[in-house]
Amino acid sequence: MSDILERLDKLKARLQDEDFLKGNGLSNEVNIHIFCYDPADEMAVRYFIEQLAVDQDVNCNVKVKNLYKIFLKLCTDKRLIDKIPGLEKSKGSEILLKNLEGRTASAKNFVQEICKDGFSEGDVLLITGVGEAYPFIRSHDVLNAIQPQDSGKIPIVVLYPGTFDGRDVKLFNRLPKKGYYRAFNIIGMEEKL
DSSP states (O other), X not given: OHHHHHHHHHHHHHHTOXXXXXXXXXXXXXXXXXXXXXXXXXXXXXXXXXXXXXXXTOSSEEEXXXXXXXXXXXHHHTTOTTTHHHHHHHHOHHHHHHHHHHHTOOHHHHHHHHHTTOOOTTEEEEEEOHHHHTTTOOHHHHHHHHHHHHTTSSOEEEEEEEEEOSSEEEETTTSOXXXXXXXXXXXXXXXXX
């Protein structure tokens, strides 16, 4: 447990770093970062994010967007939330997932919800709920869709229950790797899981 607490302290310090906030040193790369953690540390990470979001002494504006909460909101807005259990029972999980992908769980819909309030200088976007939202949305799909919207204006940090080797993400340290090469490991490759 102490390892994750040390890594979260490093994350908090990094989020407040002037160069990080301005995107300095990225050589015109996107300002997207991934903080990987062991899925067993999920509750410690959630608690940290809750505290960080209300910390008045933090030198940035933390904007937390939870993919699972966004998924639930999108389903509620489309009046699907109460129908999902019945659809899954009658049609099966695979067909339900395909229907949701087309109507609700598209990366475009998630990005619209994430960006609807806009962002300002000094903001840091933390994307959480990656594991909770699986299999309805994958974080790399959201990141691919958010790039044209964001254009590097603010740093984006994905809190990822799994691993990232600089090229591939592996959710829960179990699922097949998915390529996402446009991000940086926020605490450095030597400090990842």
